[in-house]
Amino acid sequence: MKPSRFAPPTEVPGLATRRIAADILDGVLHKRRMLDDQLDGAAAHPGLKTLSDRDRALMRRLVATILRRLGTLGHVLSRLLDKGIPTDAPRAQSALLIGAAQILWMDVPDHAAVDLSVRLVQADRRAAKYAGLVNAVLRRCAREAQPLINEVESQSLDVPPWMLTRWIAHYGEDTAKAIVRAISHEPPLDLTVKTDAVHWASRLQGEALPTGTVRTLLHGPITMLPGFAEGQWWVQDAAAALPATLFGDINGKSIADLCAAPGGKTAQLAQAGARVTAIDRSPARVARLRDNLTRLSLDATAIVADAVEWPGETFDGVLIDAPCAATGTIRRHPDVAWLKQEADISALAALQRRLLQKAVALLKPGGTLVYCTCSLEPEEGEHAIDALLASDSGMRRAPVEASEVGGLTEVISRQGDVRTLPCHLPHSDPRLAGMDGFYAARLIKA
Structure with a gap:
């Protein structure tokens, strides 16, 4: 049997996760494909089947983090690159975004984030020539990025300008910027329960909101949580x-x-x-x-x-x-x-x-x-x-x-x-x- 092209037996641990993340990110940013369509259903990325639950969750979080902080990431990388992000090799762009997001906002060792991003570009014919650039920029990112983030924190770069302009016009500048800050965070897991929200909040190690929703943090697959198989709640x-x-x-x-x-x-x-x-x-x-x-x-x-x-x-x-x-x-x-x-x-x-x-x-x-x-x-x-x-x-x-x-x-x-x-x-x-x-x-x- 031939090894899967998504997970060769000798592949460096974690590389398949980053490669699939890069594919999905490219689908959103360059092919205008919805994220959910690439994660679930008939059109989902075929490589997802090769990932463990843990790696699948990491990949989802990685892509979501990049998309939530895309404007800030673009600013940071543009300041660290003398000639801007390479436009002739989408994999190089994805590798830079993936590496920087892990360094700045995720619990991934800097050396692992850099190494895996370099391997991503080395494996791509068009991007391989940028391996040294990716390595150097991400090492600088680990040392120098935080001041670059701080200097634009008040500029609300993580939504398109047209969207921010509309929100300021309708809600006022302070509220609009509060909205942008709120959507930069990974959301909790909200559940609508059939009965007894307090009981299910306790069982799911969460809390019951004033509206009756049970809110908790997701650890592991949703299908493994208490009450899922019994149909006691649904995600909402x-x-x-x-x-x-x-x-x-x-x-x-x-x-x-x-x-x-x-x-x-x-x-x-x-x-x-x-x-x-x-x-x-x-x-x-x-x-x-x-x-x-x-x-x-x-x-x-x-x-x-x-x-x-x-x-x-x-x-x-x-x-x-x-x-x-x-x-x-x-x-x-x-x-x-x-x-x-x-x-x-x-x-x-x-x-x-x-x-x-x-x-x-x-x-x-x-x-x-x-x-x-x-x-x-x-x-x-x-x-x-x-x-x-x-x-x-x-x-x-x-x-x-x-x-x-x-x-x-x-x-x-x-x-x-x-x-x-x-x-x-x-x-x-x-x-x-x-x-x-x-x-x-x-x-x-x-």
């Missing part, structure tokens, strides 16, 4: 868990969940006793939703359809988790910062308007509509709801009370909508702080 950011709770008592009521996959909110609605119809246009994502519901022993009707075109019945409630620019999720999906463009927002806003109109048509008189997006952009949140209310006199806003969101008054807007930010939920341990940026509004049909 604390902010993402709020919209489904805004319906109140839905036991026995019919709820449509539009754009439902992967199904966290569907599970919440089903657990609350609703008769849920979950709709998503992606067959693969609906299959994943069904698998999740099976593990959780929860029932919902899952339909593969375009929600805008779906000729459905009417419901007591409709939840829209609309497709969006996802800028509120950068702390968990750091590739979003570098894959999204400002032009995407207007196109997505048009889709969100169509989904809102469809949701109103699916709603019974007196029914409740909850609209949410994981975006920090006002066009995809506040502006969308303002436009709907201005055009449809049959809909009215039902303001959310702080008591409905765990007493977190800071996440309630002046209009009574929910607006969470990555810098919310501060904690003495930064590893346990923050939440995704979400917008949610609750409307009632006359």
Whole structure:
């Protein structure tokens, strides 16, 4: 049997992990491929199968760290390179980023980070000539980088300028910079539990948040944690868990969940006793939703359809988790910062308007509509709801009370909508702080 080209038997330990990290990083930065698509599912990098759980986790953390601190890394490396980062050999660029990220922010010995990055470029025909350069620059990085980081710490380089400009305009400079600082940290593991958050927080060595989410730090595969196999909880950011709770008592009521996959909110609605119809246009994502519901022993009707075109019945409630620019999720999906463009927002806003109109048509008189997006952009949140209310006199806003969101008054807007930010939920341990940026509004049909 021929040895795998991803893990030759004589390969230096750790090199395969860095090579796969370099491949995936190249996929994001040069081929505009989403990080999640390269980590899971049919299009995942084939070399992942050769890695142990520990190495796979290291590789994910390495790529995520680079993407979270890409602007700062670019600044540091540009100051250490006389002629800039080589552009004719992508592997050399990746090797520099991988080595520097390990030296600056990860618990990897400097000599190992340098050696493995040099070996990465030596193994690539186009990049091999840069082996000496990579070695010299990374050794300088270990000695000289911290002052270079300090000199740009206040400049918020780790998101694209267009994104920072928008956040400053909408939230103010101080809050915008607090958002950037928050998304530079690796996020904790948030879980929505079926019952008894305090009990599961204790079992999982975490804590129960005021909103009912259990927050902990991940050590090892998620599937090995207590309660996973028994279907006692599912992974869901604390902010993402709020919209489904805004319906109140839905036991026995019919709820449509539009754009439902992967199904966290569907599970919440089903657990609350609703008769849920979950709709998503992606067959693969609906299959994943069904698998999740099976593990959780929860029932919902899952339909593969375009929600805008779906000729459905009417419901007591409709939840829209609309497709969006996802800028509120950068702390968990750091590739979003570098894959999204400002032009995407207007196109997505048009889709969100169509989904809102469809949701109103699916709603019974007196029914409740909850609209949410994981975006920090006002066009995809506040502006969308303002436009709907201005055009449809049959809909009215039902303001959310702080008591409905765990007493977190800071996440309630002046209009009574929910607006969470990555810098919310501060904690003495930064590893346990923050939440995704979400917008949610609750409307009632006359």
